[in-house]
Amino acid sequence: MSATTRPGEREARPTGSAEAEGGASREPAVEVVDLEKTFPAPGGGTLTAVDGVSFSVARGEVFGFLGPNGAGKTTTLEIVEGLQSPTAGVTRVLGLDSHRDRNRMKERIGVQLQAGAYFDYLTLEEILDLFGSFYPRQVAPEALLDKVGLLDKRKALVKQLSGGQAQRFSIVASLVNDPEVVFLDEPTTGLDPQARRNLWDLVQAIHDEGTTVVLTTHYMEEAEFLCDRVAIIDNGRIQALDTPLELIHGLPAAYRIVFATHQDVNDGELAALPGVVEVASPANGAATHELRVSRAQVTLPSFLDWASGRGVEVDDVRVLPATLEDVFLSLTGRSLRE
Amino acid sequence: MGKLIVSSLKLLYRDKQALFWALAFPVIFAVIFGLFDFTDVPDVDIAVVVEEGSPVSEGLLDGLGEIDAFSVTSLRSLDVARDELVKGYWDVVLGVPAAAPGQPLLLFVLYNETNFETNQFAISAIERLAGVMNLQIAGVDPPPVAVESRGIAGKSVEYYDFLLPGLVAMGVMNFSIIGMSVAISRFREQRILKRILATPLRPVKFLTAQVVARLALALVQAALILAVGVYVFGANLYGNVLWLFALATVANLIFLNLGFAVAGRAANPDAAQGIANAVALPMMFLSGVFFPTETLPEVMQVVVRYLPLTPLIEAMRTVAIDGESILRTGPQLALLGAWVAVSFAIAARNFRFARA
Ligand SMILES: Nc1ncnc2c1ncn2[C@@H]1O[C@H](COP(=O)(O)OP(=O)(O)OP(=O)(O)O)[C@@H](O)[C@H]1O
Ligand SMILES: [Mg+2]
Numbered sequence: 001m002s003a004t005t006r007p008g009e010r011e012a013r014p015t016g017s018a019e020a021e022g023g024a025s026r027e028p029a030v031e032v033v034d035l036e037k038t039f040p041a042p043g044g045g046t047l048t049a050v051d052g053v054s055f056s057v058a059r060g061e062v063f064g065f066l067g068p069n070g071a072g073k074t075t076t077l078e079i080v081e082g083l084q085s086p087t088a089g090v091t092r093v094l095g096l097d098s099h100r101d102r103n104r105m106k107e108r109i110g111v112q113l114q115a116g117a118y119f120d121y122l123t124l125e126e127i128l129d130l131f132g133s134f135y136p137r138q139v140a141p142e143a144l145l146d147k148v149g150l151l152d153k154r155k156a157l158v159k160q161l162s163g164g165q166a167q168r169f170s171i172v173a174s175l176v177n178d179p180e181v182v183f184l185d186e187p188t189t190g191l192d193p194q195a196r197r198n199l200w201d202l203v204q205a206i207h208d209e210g211t212t213v214v215l216t217t218h219y220m221e222e223a224e225f226l227c228d229r230v231a232i233i234d235n236g237r238i239q240a241l242d243t244p245l246e247l248i249h250g251l252p253a254a255y256r257i258v259f260a261t262h263q264d265v266n267d268g269e270l271a272a273l274p275g276v277v278e279v280a281s282p283a284n285g286a287a288t289h290e291l292r293v294s295r296a297q298v299t300l301p302s303f304l305d306w307a308s309g310r311g312v313e314v315d316d317v318r319v320l321p322a323t324l325e326d327v328f329l330s331l332t333g334r335s336l337r338e
Numbered sequence: 339m340g341k342l343i344v345s346s347l348k349l350l351y352r353d354k355q356a357l358f359w360a361l362a363f364p365v366i367f368a369v370i371f372g373l374f375d376f377t378d379v380p381d382v383d384i385a386v387v388v389e390e391g392s393p394v395s396e397g398l399l400d401g402l403g404e405i406d407a408f409s410v411t412s413l414r415s416l417d418v419a420r421d422e423l424v425k426g427y428w429d430v431v432l433g434v435p436a437a438a439p440g441q442p443l444l445l446f447v448l449y450n451e452t453n454f455e456t457n458q459f460a461i462s463a464i465e466r467l468a469g470v471m472n473l474q475i476a477g478v479d480p481p482p483v484a485v486e487s488r489g490i491a492g493k494s495v496e497y498y499d500f501l502l503p504g505l506v507a508m509g510v511m512n513f514s515i516i517g518m519s520v521a522i523s524r525f526r527e528q529r530i531l532k533r534i535l536a537t538p539l540r541p542v543k544f545l546t547a548q549v550v551a552r553l554a555l556a557l558v559q560a561a562l563i564l565a566v567g568v569y570v571f572g573a574n575l576y577g578n579v580l581w582l583f584a585l586a587t588v589a590n591l592i593f594l595n596l597g598f599a600v601a602g603r604a605a606n607p608d609a610a611q612g613i614a615n616a617v618a619l620p621m622m623f624l625s626g627v628f629f630p631t632e633t634l635p636e637v638m639q640v641v642v643r644y645l646p647l648t649p650l651i652e653a654m655r656t657v658a659i660d661g662e663s664i665l666r667t668g669p670q671l672a673l674l675g676a677w678v679a680v681s682f683a684i685a686a687r688n689f690r691f692a693r694a
Contacts, residue, residue, distance in 0.1 A: 082536075083692065106536065106537060106538045107538050109536075113529045113532055113536070116530075116532070116533050117530065119345070119349055120528075121349045122349065126345065129341070130342065130345045131537060135537065177537075
């Protein structure tokens with residue numbers, strides 16, 4: 001699959017193929033019901049990190065958690081992986097309880113930890129070989145390294161890798177047991193755009209082999225690009241869960257019409273145009289104006305009529321789709337990265 | 339499991355810096371303490387003040403001069419001599435007053451009270467000399483009773499012979515308490531422990547591999563320190579080295595347990611390093627690595643006797659210096675055995691593979 005596939009084109013694939021193979025008896029890859037996790041708060045009292053989260057991930061899906069720092073992404077993931085115990089609720093992976101059936105579950109999942117490292121003094125090959133030996137079924141280290149273009153680095157130590165290479169290694173290290181579900185906690189945080197792009201290709205390649213991928217991210221482009229479905233999480237709660245396209249279409253203003261003019265315009269007249277939800281006037285006299293509209297094809301002709309009728313010279317007119325950033329903003333009233 | 343142990347060994351021997359210091363540290367101590375010369379009889383500086391020369395005072399000065407450990411200086415003024423004694427120039431001042439006819443010659447000795455042992459030695463030597471002179475003057479010459487003392491050639495225990503087992507024990511202790519706690523704490527900080535927990539490997543296997551690797555490498559360390567001690571510093575080793583290794587391994591279990599306990603309590607590797615040092619350093623200085631524990635105040639000896647490093651060093655000296663079998667170290671082995679159990683309980687209480 002090419003790296004430029006848009007999310008919408010992929011929607012049909014995952015659930016369909018999984019169901020066709022395994023039939024109705026196949027459990028979902030991940031099932032979480034009414035999950036809750038509290039920690040003792042630093043100043044006394046309790047901190048609710050995960051507050052009643054339920055979702056399920058179908059086999060073959062790429063499922064993403066999008067949310068700001070402290071939203072509860074890592075906590076949710078680690079409970080599902082059996083690394084932390086829940087305060088309440090049930091988590092199952094491949095039909096196995098994350099805690100009661102932990103050992104059998106672990107054999108079939110792959111885990112990449114947020115900011116996790118590997119042994120300082122073992123080579124890439126040795127690390128993969130060692131971790132592989134923990135599982136009944138093991139993929140050859142060379143095959144894994146080849147997959148991420150690190151075969152020539154197999155005798156290197158992790159500290160001798162670049163940031164992007166190290167991150168690729170840490171993903172491939174979660175594949176030593178050819179898992180059915182992999183969990184990637186912020187696989188691209190801290191990487192430059194090119195390295196991030198590179199990892200997106202890797203995640204897609206993993207997905208193309210039929211592996212279910214559950215990932216977390218701060219980046220809406222990443223969620224939009226990679227994920228079949230996205231759960232927007234904030235303050236320990238899932239605020240919305242759908243395909244990226246549906247999330248955006250669900251917004252009252254799914255598009256923005258952006259234009260520039262040096263003349264004075266009357267915001268009231270713009271707001272009265274059909275389909276306009278909101279007018280964002282430029283701050284301190286800048287030239288760029290923005291209309292948030294529900295359907296661009298309705299508003300655009302009226303807008304152009306209005307401009308020629310009023311003799312307003314508009315320049316640089318663009319219609320932009322809303323993003324998950326806008327979804328987040330409209331759900332929480334805050335921007336994703338503030 | 340085999341792969342895990344091999345990997346753990348690789349992690350240890352590839353960390354060249356840590357490995358270097360594990361060896362260099364005891365050797366540095368060997369060099370520093372080798373600079374002290376502990377083998378000489380105490381050297382006594384004696385000032386003699388003779389008020390009026392006489393054949394008796396001459397004989398006395400000659401007699402003192404013949405004693406090797408004394409360096410004798412004649413002074414004129416008793417006041418000056420006393421002042422200088424107070425300042426620490428002299429260990430002993432011997433006053434020889436003018437002889438009054440018909441009266442015994444009353445020698446008097448001033449000594450520095452802070453230096454008890456040296457002075458007991460000096461005073462008894464002077465008394466003996468006076469006794470011999472009395473007999474001579476009384477015309478009993480040769481004296482009716484004489485003692486001929488003859489040294490039997492035995493083995494001579496030099497300071498290095500004494501120090502070497504202590505250094506081996508200290509090296510093992512530091513390598514394990516400090517090394518293990520810092521390593522585990524670092525694994526935790528790097529989330530390697532959590533990563534292991536995400537695999538089907540049982541955590542106890544991972545820890546066992548760590549322990550086995552460190553037990554093995556500690557023996558290599560012990561062997562190297564012994565080799566340096568014997569071949570570089572000329573220490574004598576009278577006992578069986580294998581017994582020493584056995585003792586080191588038993589005690590190492592204690593130190594590794596303590597290392598785990600420290601790792602369980604420490605928030606990060608730096609904290610682990612600090613806590614581990616706080617555990618190891620007092621033992622290093624109290625448990626008789628460098629000096630016999632008998633030189634400690636008695637109250638402290640009572641406590642120090644029960645620190646785990648103390649019975650290890652005692653047992654090692656019994657083997658290394660006295661050439662005894664490990665079977666002759668029963669009380670020490672019992673104490674070490676008890677410590678293995680206690681330290682395991684401490685580790686189990688304080689160490690968790692995963693937190694929260
Ligand atoms: N072990 C812990 N003890 C106490 N509080 C914790 C613990 N782990 C997480 N928390 C708190 O729980 C909340 C959720 O943390 P979590 O790590 O799940 O967030 P996150 O969404 O992964 O954030 P980030 O994007 O920064 O990784 C935070 O407020 C965090 O401070
Ligand atoms: Mg996180």
